[in-house]
Amino acid sequence: MISQHFPILQVVLPLIAAPVIILLRNGRAAWLLATTVSWVSLIIALALLEQVSAGGVISYAIGSWPPPWGIEYRIDQVNAFLLVLVSLIAAVVSVYSRASVDAELPREQHYLFYAMFALCLAGLLGIAATGDAFNLFVFLEISSLSSYVLIALGRDRRALMAAYQYLVMGTIGATFYIIGVGLLYLMTGTLNMADMAHRLSGVAEVKPVLAALAFITVGICLKLALFPLHLWLPNAYAYAPSAVTAFLAATATKVSVYVLLRFYFSVFGASAIFLALPMGQILLVLSLAAMFIASTVAIFQSDIKRMFAYSSVAQIGYITLGISFDSATGLTAGIVHLFNHALTKGALFMLLGCFALRLGRVSFSDIGGIARVMPVTAFGIVLGGLSLIGVPGTVGFVSKWYLVLAALESGQWWIALAIVLSSLLAVVYVWRFVEVAYFHQPDAKLAKLKEARLEMLVPAWLMIAACIYFGLDAELTVSGAAQAAATLLQGVR
Amino acid sequence: MTIAGHIAGYFTYWATIFVAMAGLYIVIARGNLIKKLVGLGIFQTSVYLLYVAPGKLIGGTAPIVAPEFQVYSNPLPHVLILTAIVVGVATLALGLALVVRIREAYGSIEEDEILDQDEPPVSPDTASRQA
Amino acid sequence: MKDYLVLRVIAKMMIAFMLLFAFYVQFHGDFGPGGGFQAGVIAAAAIVFYAIIYGLPAARAVVPDRLVETMIALGVLLYAGVGVAGLLLGGNYLDYFVLHANPVEGQHRGIFWVEAGVLITVAGVMLKIFYMFAAKADNTEDGA
Numbered sequence: 001m002i003s004q005h006f007p008i009l010q011v012v013l014p015l016i017a018a019p020v021i022i023l024l025r026n027g028r029a030a031w032l033l034a035t036t037v038s039w040v041s042l043i044i045a046l047a048l049l050e051q052v053s054a055g056g057v058i059s060y061a062i063g064s065w066p067p068p069w070g071i072e073y074r075i076d077q078v079n080a081f082l083l084v085l086v087s088l089i090a091a092v093v094s095v096y097s098r099a100s101v102d103a104e105l106p107r108e109q110h111y112l113f114y115a116m117f118a119l120c121l122a123g124l125l126g127i128a129a130t131g132d133a134f135n136l137f138v139f140l141e142i143s144s145l146s147s148y149v150l151i152a153l154g155r156d157r158r159a160l161m162a163a164y165q166y167l168v169m170g171t172i173g174a175t176f177y178i179i180g181v182g183l184l185y186l187m188t189g190t191l192n193m194a195d196m197a198h199r200l201s202g203v204a205e206v207k208p209v210l211a212a213l214a215f216i217t218v219g220i221c222l223k224l225a226l227f228p229l230h231l232w233l234p235n236a237y238a239y240a241p242s243a244v245t246a247f248l249a250a251t252a253t254k255v256s257v258y259v260l261l262r263f264y265f266s267v268f269g270a271s272a273i274f275l276a277l278p279m280g281q282i283l284l285v286l287s288l289a290a291m292f293i294a295s296t297v298a299i300f301q302s303d304i305k306r307m308f309a310y311s312s313v314a315q316i317g318y319i320t321l322g323i324s325f326d327s328a329t330g331l332t333a334g335i336v337h338l339f340n341h342a343l344t345k346g347a348l349f350m351l352l353g354c355f356a357l358r359l360g361r362v363s364f365s366d367i368g369g370i371a372r373v374m375p376v377t378a379f380g381i382v383l384g385g386l387s388l389i390g391v392p393g394t395v396g397f398v399s400k401w402y403l404v405l406a407a408l409e410s411g412q413w414w415i416a417l418a419i420v421l422s423s424l425l426a427v428v429y430v431w432r433f434v435e436v437a438y439f440h441q442p443d444a445k446l447a448k449l450k451e452a453r454l455e456m457l458v459p460a461w462l463m464i465a466a467c468i469y470f471g472l473d474a475e476l477t478v479s480g481a482a483q484a485a486a487t488l489l490q491g492v493r
Numbered sequence: 494m495t496i497a498g499h500i501a502g503y504f505t506y507w508a509t510i511f512v513a514m515a516g517l518y519i520v521i522a523r524g525n526l527i528k529k530l531v532g533l534g535i536f537q538t539s540v541y542l543l544y545v546a547p548g549k550l551i552g553g554t555a556p557i558v559a560p561e562f563q564v565y566s567n568p569l570p571h572v573l574i575l576t577a578i579v580v581g582v583a584t585l586a587l588g589l590a591l592v593v594r595i596r597e598a599y600g601s602i603e604e605d606e607i608l609d610q611d612e613p614p615v616s617p618d619t620a621s622r623q624a
Numbered sequence: 625m626k627d628y629l630v631l632r633v634i635a636k637m638m639i640a641f642m643l644l645f646a647f648y649v650q651f652h653g654d655f656g657p658g659g660g661f662q663a664g665v666i667a668a669a670a671i672v673f674y675a676i677i678y679g680l681p682a683a684r685a686v687v688p689d690r691l692v693e694t695m696i697a698l699g700v701l702l703y704a705g706v707g708v709a710g711l712l713l714g715g716n717y718l719d720y721f722v723l724h725a726n727p728v729e730g731q732h733r734g735i736f737w738v739e740a741g742v743l744i745t746v747a748g749v750m751l752k753i754f755y756m757f758a759a760k761a762d763n764t765e766d767g768a
């Protein structure tokens with residue numbers, strides 16, 4: 001049966017697609033293949049989620065070497081949820097990317113773009129699917145290296161510098177991660193994460209394990225752009241091609257959050273080691289700092305892409321805040337926000353790409369009164385902005401509701417207050433867009449512009465619609481996240 | 494244990510830490526983009542040492558089972574590090590390719606000169622760069 | 625360096641042996657140190673050597689850019705193809721045991737083709753990197 005091979009096909013199909021695209025050397029064919037593969041990935045991911053819900057954890061032994069000796073792909077509630085998220089975003093972005101890439105990249109680079117896109121997708125899906133700590137590193141680097149290339153393809157020359165900075169920071173992060181895994185390997189003699197968790201409970205000498213926890217935390221937090229380690233993110237998002245920004249903003253940092261969850265709860269959680277370090281408090285402080293400082297910085301940006309990039313840093317703060325509570329509600333809130341924020345930011349960056357298609361760059365000085373010329377795009381951004389703020393009826397409200405619940409549940413009412421206060425900062429920067437786009441007169445150059453192409457608007461609006469739909473009917477996402485949280489916490493108790 | 498005994502007993506770990514910190518220092522302290530990549534390479538090299546050194550058992554042989562040998566070294570770290578080396582080479586090649594493109598675009602590979610060139614005269618996000 | 629007769633003659637003699645050594649390292653990987661990575665680099669080094677002595681255009685005539693790019697993709701596909709072959713023959717992905725009636729023989733066969741894929745890709749990537757940087761050096765000979 002083919003369905004028993006879904007865990008590996010999920011990763012290998014995009015991985016095979018990349019070299020085939022290189023062989024094709026044709027932009028159109030490359031787009032078609034990349035899109036097909038993304039949609040097939042989505043179908044496989046949904047089938048996997050179905051299988052996991054029905055039959056529990058799936059374990060797949062690569063090369064038929066039984067775990068823990070061979071590499072194991074291990075799909076449970078948590079990563080099945082994430083696989084769906086990543087492949088969903090990839091599927092939508094790939095449809096969107098054709099028009100966007102046509103406009104933003106020279107023709108001879110098109111097939112390389114799609115090859116890198118497929119590789120990046122393979123890497124991200126691989127991180128999510130694998131149950132082997134070293135294999136995870138390899139996929140982390142596959143996705144990172146391809147995303148450096150994708151960012152460097154941006155039209156602005158600053159994209160090169162942004163990609164370089166991301167390369168340096170990302171490599172330091174990945175190396176920290178691999179040092180941590182090395183220490184764990186020295187202490188436990190295994191690389192299989194499930195086996196590692198099992199053996200860690202028997203490790204008497206804890207110092208190297210504590211060091212490993214610290215290294216892995218710092219390394220992964222560099223990748224997920226937790227507040228003081230976020231410096232690579234704003235430039236990378238601001239200067240990358242629009243389709244790349246939409247894809248990376250919605251997936252790359254989210255997958256890193258998953259790695260953090262996996263290590264905190266599935267690997268370290270089972271042992272008492274986790275309690276030896278004040279991880280929860282550290283995460284809490286940094287998350288709050290991210291929520292306030294990054295939101296404040298976002299208010300003062302002149303480039304809209306940069307503004308939303310800083311807003312991403314703030315929103316990642318909400319996700320890590322949920323994790324820091326170390327409770328079922330907190331984790332549910334974090335995972336729900338991970339999904340919701342991916343939808344919102346994906347949609348926002350796709351719509352900004354529509355502006356970029358017509359204008360080249362998107363800074364506040366260029367878009368005065370643009371709502372009259374491109375009303376559909378502008379309205380979509382407003383709806384996305386409302387979701388960032390957390391207005392009832394959008395997904396942002398659902399995640400903030402659960403965050404506040406988790407804060408109250410832990411008896412820290414002032415955190416609930418902080419969540420509400422920091423949302424007010426989001427009101428400020430979203431209002432800046434509304435003011436410029438709706439209440440300024442379009443200048444002569446702007447007035448001649450047309451609405452963006454339909455093939456870009458439809459995918460973007462699909463995501464906006466999803467933001468509203470999952471905001472009104474949160475049953476599906478919240479129950480999925482709650483199950484994922486329960487799976488993670490099972491390892492702890 | 495005395496300090497000297499500590500250093501002798503954990504020699505490979507001290508060497509690893511020294512190499513890692515030397516590399517990281519170069520990445521942070523140097524403004525030259527090529528030198529930064531060299532530092533990054535040195536930093537990654539420390540990981541190779543961290544993995545490979547504990548895999549060697551003194552007196553152990555390559556793990557090819559034969560009746561006359563009882564003690565074998567662990568081959569797995571070597572395989573892992575072979576992968577890590579390939580990843581390191583790929584990173585370095587990509588980094589250098591980016592530096593070539595940066596030099597074409599800016600005419601310089603000094604970080605401060607490049608950032609100066611991109612500083613538009615009226616820019617409110619100067620402040621945010623420090624943030 | 626086209627004018628140095630000694631270099632030209634020695635290079636012509638050496639390159640054949642370099643390629644031969646690459647294949648020795650490749651196929652001896654079963655029994656001793658060696659394998660696709662090393663062999664790929666050595667094979668690429670032979671072409672790079674040729675390019676240094678006879679000039680980049682001559683090397684590009686022997687191994688054109690198109691071929692190099694194809695090699696990069698083909699090697700990865702060969703590797704992935706071995707995995708898919710395992711799937712089709714009823715095993716898991718990258719299952720070498722099912723590639724032959726005798727599982728040990730199957731392991732041999734699997735790793736042979738995987739290493740062949742590695743050789744092709746590594747040689748291709750090395751040449752690609754060399755070509756790209758060498759072409760840059762030609763363009764900016766006066767400025768840089």
